[in-house]
Amino acid sequence: MKALRLLLLCGMSLCMTAVLARPIRVGMIHWIAFSPLNVAESKGFWKEQGLEVQVTNFPDNQSLNAALQSKKIDIALDMIGSWVGLHQQGVPIVILGETDWSHGGDKIIGRNGVDVKALKGKTIGIYLNQPSVTYFLNQYLKQNGLRLADVKAVEATPEKMTDEFIQGRFPLIVNYDPQALRARRQGNGVEVANSSNWPGVIPEGFVGNAETLKEIPADDLRRFFVGWVHAVRWVKNDAAWAEYQKILNGMTFAGEKPYTAFDLIGMLNSVRIHNGNELLRRNRPEGGLIGYLRDLKQFLQDNQQLKRPFEPEQLVDTSALLAALKTAQ
Template sequence: MKTTRRQALWLIAGVAGGALLHACIQSAPKSIDNTFSASMGLLTWVGLTPLYIAVEKGFFKQQGLNLDIKVFSANADSNAAFAAGRLNGIAPVTSEAVLIAAQGKDFRIIMIQDISLGADGILARKSIADIKNLKGKRIGVDKGSVSHFFLLQVLSEAGLSEKDVTLVAMTPEAAAAAYQAGKIEAAVTYSPFLEQANAEQKDGRVIYDSARMPGAIADLFAFDTKFLEAYPQAGYAFVWGVLKGLDFLNKNRSEGLAIAARRLNIKPDELDKNLNLLKLPDLQSNIDMLTNPQSQLFLGKQIQEIAKFLLAQKQISKLPDLSKLIEPKYLKAVSDSGIQ
C-alpha cells in the first residue's frame, strides 16, 4: 500500500513528538510526590494479562502512575463513560475506536494491546452447517460492541445482513452462558467465555473465529487527548508499565500467569491456552503496527477499512476524521529510554 500524505504526517508527528516527550521524561523529577492518577475502563479479558501483571508488580507506580481500574461487563458501557468524560482511558477494539471517533470524542490510540488470532468466535449448534445457515436464527451478541461488528463482517462474507438474523442483546459472558444452557442457537463471544461454553455444550462448536480474519480484531489502549496534554508523562508511564508487564510474563511465565489468572478468575493453564489465541505485540511490533504502512497489520489501514465498512452498514452516518487518532510518540520514547 502506498504511503499517503496523511500517513506520512503521522510518522513525522510521531518522531517530533517522541523527541519532545523523551526530553520531558528525562528532566522530570522522580520524587514520590511526582505522581498522577488515571481512571481506565476495562472488561474481563485475557489480553490484559500484561496490564494485570504491571498493576500487581507496581510497574505503573514506578513511573508515578496510579492506575484506577474500573471494571465493566459490556463494551458499550465503558465506551459511553469514556465518551462522556468519566474515564481517562479505555481499551477499545478497532471498530469501537472508529465509533467513538464518529461521535466526536477527541482521543489518541497510544498502543496495541493484542491481535485476536482465534480468541473471538461464533458458537453454533451442530445443526447449523455453515454461516449461511444462521439465517433466521437467534444469536446472542453484545450489540454495539466488537462482537456485534465481527458478526456483521462474518455475515457479510456469507452474503447475509443483520436483517437476516435475530439478535438477542446480551453481554459476551451472558451470551456464552445462554448458548451453553441451550437457550439460543448461536452466540458471539470471546476468551475465556468462548472456550468454556464450547467445552460444556456438546451440541455445537466454534463455527467461525478470528483466526480466519487476521487483523480484523485488535484491542487497543486509548486515552483522552486533554488528559495526555495535561499529564505528558502519563502516556509514557502507561506504555512502559504494560511493556514491562509483558517482559515479566515472557521471563517469569508461571508467576505472570498466576497473577493474571486470579484477576480473570480462571486457572493459569486455561489462561496459558487462551493466550495462544492472541498476539501480544512487544515494543518493536507495536511501533511497526502504528507507524509502518507497509506492515500487514498497519493500524492506519485497518481503521480506515473498518470505518468504510461501518459506513456501508449504516452504523455511522459519515466517515470520521481519523488523521490524528494514532499517536506512537510514547512507544518511541520508551524505545529511546529502554525498559529497565
C-alpha cells in the same frame, strides 16, 4: 538567607507538583491480552517510572465504555473498532496505540448441526454492538453468502449471552473466552470460526478520553507506556509463568473460579500481544493501525453505518507509545 529562600522555593515547587499530580485511571475487562496492565501494577513497573496508575477491571465492555464516556477513567484498553464506535456516537476519543490482536479468542459458536444458510432472518447474539464485533461477524457471514443486514444482531453481556445460548435462544453467538469455552462445554456448541481466520480482524489497544487526556502531562503518558512495554517483556518470559498464573487468576480474572494452567495457556495462545518490534510496525505513521481503520471505515460506509465521517489519522495519536519504545530498556 538567599540559599534558604531558594531551598524553600524548591520545596514549595515539589509540593505543588505532588498536589497537582494524580493517578492515571485506566480501565480494562477480563481478557488475557490486557493482563500486562495487571503485571505492570503487580510488579511495580509504573512505580519504577515514578508514576501512579489505578487499574479498574470492569465486568463487561459496556460498563468500561460508560466509564470512559463519563470520565471516570482516563484511558481504556479494548478493541480498536469499539473506539471508532464511540467516536460515531460523539464521544471525544483519541486512539493511543494498538497493543494486540484477538487471534482465536473471539469465537463464533453455533449450535451443533447449525445450517449457516438458514440463519437469514434469525437472531444472533453478539457481546457488543460495536464495529469491532460486527466487522468480525460480517467476515463470517460474507464467507457463507450472507451479509450483516441478513441477520438480527442482539447485544448481551458475555455471561448472559452464554446462558441464553445454553437455554436455546440463539442458534449462533459471537463471544470470547472464557465464556465461549462455557458455551461449547455446556451448550452443545461448536466453534464455526474465530478471529484467527482473518488475522488482525480484531485489533485491540488504548484509547483516551480527549478531554481528560489534556490533564495528563505528555511525559507521564510516555512513562505509562514504558511500564506497559516492560510488562509485556515480563509476560513473554517463560521463567515467570508460575507467578504469571497467580496474577491472571488473582487480578485479570478476579472474582471468577480459578482457571487451570491448560485453560490459561489456551487463552494466551488465542491472542497476539505485540512485542516491541510489532508495536512499532503497527503504530508508526501509515502502519497497520491506520490500515485497519481505513478498512473499518469502508465497512461502515458499505453498510450505511457511517454516521460521523472521519479520517483515520484524525483519531490517532501514538506519539507517546512511540516515544516509550525509544526509551524503554
